[in-house]
Amino acid sequence: xxRKLMISSCLAVVALSGNAYADSSTKVALVPGGPHPYFAAWxxxxxDAAKDFGLGSAEYKVPQKWELSMQNQMLExxxxxxxxxxxxxxGDPVGTVAIANELADTGAPVMALxxxxxxPSDALFCMGTDTGNSAYLGTKELLTKLAGGKGKxxxxxxxxxxxxxxxxxxxxxxxxAVEAGAExxxxxxxxxxxxxxxxxxxxxxxxxAKDVDxxxxxxxxxxxxxxxxxxxxxxxxxxxxxxxxxxxxxxxxKDGFVHGTMLQNPYGQGYIGSFAADKLRSGCKVKAxxxxxxxxxxxKFIDSGTVFAGINEAxxxxxxxxxxxxTLLASFEKTYLSC
Amino acid sequence: xxxxxxxxxxxxxxxxxxxTVAAIVxxxxxxxxxxxxxxxxxxxxxxxxxxxxxxxxxxIIAIGQMxxxxxxIGGLAAISFGxxxxxxxxxWPVAALLALGIGLFAGIANGVLVAWTGxxxxxxxxxxxxxxxxxxxxxxxxxxFYKIPEIVKLLGNETFLGPLPWLILPTVVVAVGLWxxxxxxxxxxxxxxxxxxxxxxxxxxxxxxxxVVAAHAIxxxxxxxxxxxxxxxxxxxxxxxxxxxxxxSFAAPVIGGAVLTGGKVSVAGTLLGVTIVVIINQVLVLFxxxxxxxxxxxxxxxxxxxxxxxxxxxxxxxxxxRLAA
Numbered sequence: 001x002x003r004k005l006m007i008s009s010c011l012a013v014v015a016l017s018g019n020a021y022a023d024s025s026t027k028v029a030l031v032p033g034g035p036h037p038y039f040a041a042w043x044x045x046x047x048d049a050a051k052d053f054g055l056g057s058a059e060y061k062v063p064q065k066w067e068l069s070m071q072n073q074m075l076e077x078x079x080x081x082x083x084x085x086x087x088x089x090x091g092d093p094v095g096t097v098a099i100a101n102e103l104a105d106t107g108a109p110v111m112a113l114x115x116x117x118x119x120p121s122d123a124l125f126c127m128g129t130d131t132g133n134s135a136y137l138g139t140k141e142l143l144t145k146l147a148g149g150k151g152k153x154x155x156x157x158x159x160x161x162x163x164x165x166x167x168x169x170x171x172x173x174x175x176x177a178v179e180a181g182a183e184x185x186x187x188x189x190x191x192x193x194x195x196x197x198x199x200x201x202x203x204x205x206x207x208x209a210k211d212v213d214x215x216x217x218x219x220x221x222x223x224x225x226x227x228x229x230x231x232x233x234x235x236x237x238x239x240x241x242x243x244x245x246x247x248x249x250x251x252x253x254k255d256g257f258v259h260g261t262m263l264q265n266p267y268g269q270g271y272i273g274s275f276a277a278d279k280l281r282s283g284c285k286v287k288a289x290x291x292x293x294x295x296x297x298x299x300k301f302i303d304s305g306t307v308f309a310g311i312n313e314a315x316x317x318x319x320x321x322x323x324x325x326x327t328l329l330a331s332f333e334k335t336y337l338s339c
Numbered sequence: 340x341x342x343x344x345x346x347x348x349x350x351x352x353x354x355x356x357x358x359t360v361a362a363i364v365x366x367x368x369x370x371x372x373x374x375x376x377x378x379x380x381x382x383x384x385x386x387x388x389x390x391x392x393x394x395x396x397x398x399i400i401a402i403g404q405m406x407x408x409x410x411x412i413g414g415l416a417a418i419s420f421g422x423x424x425x426x427x428x429x430x431w432p433v434a435a436l437l438a439l440g441i442g443l444f445a446g447i448a449n450g451v452l453v454a455w456t457g458x459x460x461x462x463x464x465x466x467x468x469x470x471x472x473x474x475x476x477x478x479x480x481x482x483x484f485y486k487i488p489e490i491v492k493l494l495g496n497e498t499f500l501g502p503l504p505w506l507i508l509p510t511v512v513v514a515v516g517l518w519x520x521x522x523x524x525x526x527x528x529x530x531x532x533x534x535x536x537x538x539x540x541x542x543x544x545x546x547x548x549x550x551v552v553a554a555h556a557i558x559x560x561x562x563x564x565x566x567x568x569x570x571x572x573x574x575x576x577x578x579x580x581x582x583x584x585x586x587x588s589f590a591a592p593v594i595g596g597a598v599l600t601g602g603k604v605s606v607a608g609t610l611l612g613v614t615i616v617v618i619i620n621q622v623l624v625l626f627x628x629x630x631x632x633x634x635x636x637x638x639x640x641x642x643x644x645x646x647x648x649x650x651x652x653x654x655x656x657x658x659x660x661r662l663a664a
Binding site: 248 | 469
């Protein structure tokens with residue numbers, strides 16, 4: 001229900017923008033690295049973009065597993081099916097460069113979405129959450145709630161180690177902790193799947209719940225599992241900041257087991273990415289002097305936005321996400337494209 | 340008394356039992372919280388589900404084959420269970436039975452394809468893994484089912500008699516049932532005979548095809564049961580359930596003394612193998628191992644556990660030979 005509400009609201013945002021676009025032959029493929037709830041918003045984003053901007057189509061295509069070879073095969077297959085623009089979450093920041101370059105050689109605009117390719121690559125830009133910044137801001141929110149954080153002990157639950165963002169998140173959480181005089185006493189990683197997350201987070205809390213003042217989670221599944229775990233042990237002393245907008249996390253915020261969550265903007269990534277793909281196919285170029293940010297992988301990074309949602313925003317977090325998309329879209333063409 | 344002890348020492352489960360006891364003692368000395376009631380509950384919850392996964396694979400190892408689709412069957416049963424309750428509002432016991440039926444059907448399909456085509460189970464289950472996972476993703480579009488009835492959540496997380504989770508009960512029933520099947524029933528003996536030497540089994544009148552189908556059917560049923568139990572434990576029907584079952588499903592039976600070429604498996608050994616893997620996983624958390632080294636340490640500890648068990652077996656065989664001479 002909430003998902004439908006979010007989608008409808010996003011549609012409304014687009015309608016309000018009042019843009020009218022001619023039909024185009026652009027066929028966009030939005031391809032994540034594998035199945036994951038984070039990317040589900042891309043499907044509606046693509047459909048909305050196709051409708052609102054008159055694209056031929058913008059379809060969400062999911063590889064069955066998180067395997068680079070499977071994603072590569074799917075991308076090759078999509079070329080033969082007539083797709084001519086690609087928005088890709090790289091299965092591997094280096095390993096995906098070759099296939100991205102191959103796709104670009106066919107004349108298709110290629111953009112990295114939600115995660116970046118390692119420079120140099122033929123990807124026109126990378127648009128995603130500034131993961132380090134999101135983790136840093138989330139930790140700051142956590143430590144503020146912990147009376148500034150001085151002397152406090154926090155645990156960090158995060159995602160796949162093969163994801164280059166994971167190290168950025170670990171570094172950012174450590175940085176925020178050091179700045180506040182807090183200590184990250186444990187990092188549990190590689191738990192962006194339900195069973196290992198369940199086992200490891202519960203084992204950690206069983207042994208160390210009394211030793212820890214706060215928990216920061218920087219991946220979807222650990223946020224869900226940690227929310228449930230705190231509810232299960234009935235612990236409202238431990239302050240937790242999660243990530244993303246899973247129903248379990250939002251409900252835990254409302255019930256007081258979780259302090260808040262760092263929202264990301266997957267819908268905006270898919271929607272604006274599809275818009276940009278069509279513009280680039282119709283003759284626009286990426287501005288040479290576009291104000292890209294730099295991260296550990298690329299110097300062509302666009303932050304798709306992040307915002308903290310606490311108890312006051314738990315009921316209307318969709319509005320927070322809409323606001324990010326609307327702001328970014330309003331200035332995107334002028335800022336990044338030369339048409 | 341001495342001969343009884345010698346018998347125990349020669350059994351498949353004795354080595355894993357020693358390793359388990361040693362691990363519990365060592366870990367609890369360094370971290371007394373390890374034996375706290377809550378941690379015991381967490382351990383038993385993990386063992387309850389992981390044991391079914393390992394036993395599911397063990398039944399296929401028993402016939403000298405491999406089932407790569409254990410996780411995909413479990414995942415499909417899990418999301419079917421969650422989906423039937425959320426979308427069709429089917430009462431949970433009926434949904435559980437139907438999900439078990441899906442697992443059974445998937446197992447039978449694997450078995451029939453292996454038996455009637457003669458193609459290796461490795462290849463067949465590799466293909467069916469893809470099919471089952473594809474159906475899973477087609478149904479869920481990678482989105483979990485959230486509307487799990489409270490009773491299912493309670494059964495997945497509540498305990499009785501102190502730290503004993505309710506989920507341990509079906510696992511105990513299954514383990515005893517499999518032990519009885521493999522030890523006393525004709526089907527169990529057929530399964531081990533086919534695994535030991537399919538040609539000899541056939542010559543002695545055993546239907547290899549039917550036995551293979553039966554083993555795969557049991558495997559599918561157990562995988563589905565594990566998936567259903569995980570829905571209760573996780574309190575949602577996650578499409579990724581089953582994605583990382585493969586290593587555990589092989590590691591536990593092998594640690595428990597199973598021979599990968601078939602004909603020799605141990606239910607008790609497999610349960611202890613599961614316990615060892617679960618303890619190892621917990622140890623990595625309790626002792627704050629660097630996350631980038633966790634996989635290395637996990638692999639090393641599993642190798643160590645298998646190695647200790649193998650060393651004990653070789654030593655026992657040598658002693659036996661010496662005594663016979």
